[in-house]
Amino acid sequence: MTSVRLFGAFSVLIASSIISTEASLHQYNGRRFESKGNSFFLHGGSEGIYHSLSSPSENTRDSFIRFEEITLRRPKDFSNFSSGYVHAIVFEVDDRETIGGSAYGGQRAVCCSPDLAKLGFCKEGEIIHRQSTKSPGWPQVFGTSFEVDESVATLRSRSISITETGMYNLYFIHCDQRLKDLVVEGKTIWKNPTGYLPGRMAPLMTFYGFMSLAFVILGIFWFYQYARFWKEVLALQNCITLVITLGMFEMALWYFDYAEFNKTGVRPTGITVWAVTFGAVKRTVSRLIILMVSMGYGIVRPTLGGITSKVVMLGVTFFLASEVLELVENVGAVSDLSGKARLLLVLPVAVLDAFFILWIFNSLSATLNKLQARRMMSKLFIYRKFTNALGVAVIVSVGWICYELYFKSTDVYNEHWQKAWIIPAFWQVLSFSLLSVICALWAPSQISMRYAYSGDGGEDFSRDDTLTLIKPSPMHEMDIRGALDTKPSKDHNADQEEGKTE
Structure with a gap:
């Protein structure tokens, strides 16, 4: 009571x-x-x-x-x-x-x-x-x-x-x-004293300013390496270039979105839509790249084979779900949505993310086993680092989700609004950190082709995982007899030829 x-x-x-x-x-x-x-x-x-x-x-x-x-x-x-x-x-x-x-x-x-x-x-x-x-x-x-x-x-x-x-x-x-x-x-x-941005959103303008600078620094490093070794560039590195470019546009658009909002008090719908779209495309492409790398595409297999359509379908579905969620949260009025309506929009994105994670680690396990079996040590070394980075990112993500749930459940009346900006900012920092690790692992260099797909033993990666390594098969008795009979006949013919020459 x-x-x-x-x-x-x-x-x-x-x-x-x-x-x-x-x-x-x-x-x-x-x-x-x-x-x-x-x-x-x-x-x-x-x-x-x-x-x-x-x-x-x-x-x-x-x-x-x-x-x-x-x-x-x-x-x-x-x-x-x-x-x-x-x-x-x-x-x-x-x-x-x-x-x-x-x-x-x-x-x-x-x-x-x-x-x-x-x-x-x-x-x-x-x-x-x-x-x-x-x-x-x-x-x-x-x-x-x-x-x-x-x-x-x-x-x-x-x-x-x-x-x-x-x-x-x-x-x-x-x-x-x-x-x-x-x-x-x-x-x-x-x-507010500094403008019309709501208090819980005001720090995000500064945050996206720093994130824009961080992407510029990463872009300078990447494009410098890209220009130096453009003849050694792999298809995977072209995809990473696309993600960096999308990230630079996304961060810049978010900064200008908040800056305009802060100046006029009205959310600039056009800039917001573009920022949301660039962000959704970047997240989709990032997940697809990680999935394809986990499958060994461009490194140990030339194509994705029959699963290409499934990968594309998963990417398109994730983009649509993410785009709708972000548009509703950032362009529309959040207060017009009930809790159930928000849940209906968040659930598809969460389920698709979980599916991405399961598929990625399942593919990584198969690729690591094959690299170990074929003793491709240079590729195995870089894939192990990649796996460790992904594992750390997933563990940190799960921990942060638990903290986010705790934060929202204990802040019923929005009393901790001054800390609320940290939640969306963290996901941007985590995404950027993982992208930086990938850039460090697969930066263009004079030995980039060392990690590229080659036909020497690589074609078996596109076949069924149940294939075993090639090993000698037992010869049947008739094959042995045939081999023995063949050899003396050749020697006998040779002796006859030698006798004629004499």
Whole structure:
């Protein structure tokens, strides 16, 4: 009962809302209220905001939430009465318990119930709230009401200055059953000291700037080696060149995406779509390259043979699943998706990734066994290093997935938003690290052809794995007799020829 009282109806509303990434300019184009408990609410936004770095008179380094042109509309058929207040409530997540109350230890309610009104805690039909003990003047509560025969009410424009760093939430709430068809129009603008990027996304702009630089350094090394030994370049090295190029474009596009978002407050859809697409193509090509290398393509076998179509089909399927997931998460509004909808998009990518991993390690095992059997020591040496790098990457990935699940399960109210950027950043760093290892192992050099496929004993790699090494077969008795009979006849003929010459 204690937990029910502590995290009541309004806390559930906070936990059920997801941070919107459509922009720091939140638009409300005819959005409707939802019923929850004894109240009607509309989630106006949740963002991490850093405290202002300037004085109130300056606006260059100021943090604020600004309300502009907020209008409330009710159907004309229901405009023949005056209504109670429609409230806008802005609060920091640590002050969530200041919203709502309960009578006699019962479930928390947002709207004042008859029992609470009898106790004198509030007036029936009003929003229950009290002042924060840590931040005087918070939560910020204001609103407007409808007069008789009015179908439109306007919320006065205002700007709320943010003086303390935190995760801020905005809700529009009313308690009037007759206003259940009420809709909201207008916008709110959320600004951090350095721009309009939401707080949890702001570090990513700097991160992608450094990642762009890292790809440039890797690209300079790779293209220098490529230019020096272009006559020795393998097909595999051409594929690695493609991945590096895609990575450079992806990182640059993400940086410009966040920079534009930070400057204008509106997500640049075109740049975002291109960044997502380049990223999806890069991830697909990277997985296909690792799979083909694991199979020995270009190193110990000239082609993939009959499995080419299966490899291509897996790659196309993964690209489509990854592209759809990334488009929805980065281009659309995340808060429009329910948990089940997100799960339906994440599951295909996770399943395909697992299939890639199983196929890769199964192929690596077969390739290593064959290299060991044929004593191709130089190729075996490089493949063992490649296998170790993949093994470490998989182990680290599993560990990080466990941490990510723990992080999200313990951060129900997004209180650790300042660390949230590390989760997507880690996957980029891990991917770049593995790419760097592959570049180091297969960098173009004067001995690149040493690792290339050659016809000397390599053709058997494309056959069935059940083939064994060539070994002497027992000769039948008739074959032995034939061999013995043949040899003396040759000697006898030779003797006859020698006698004629004499």
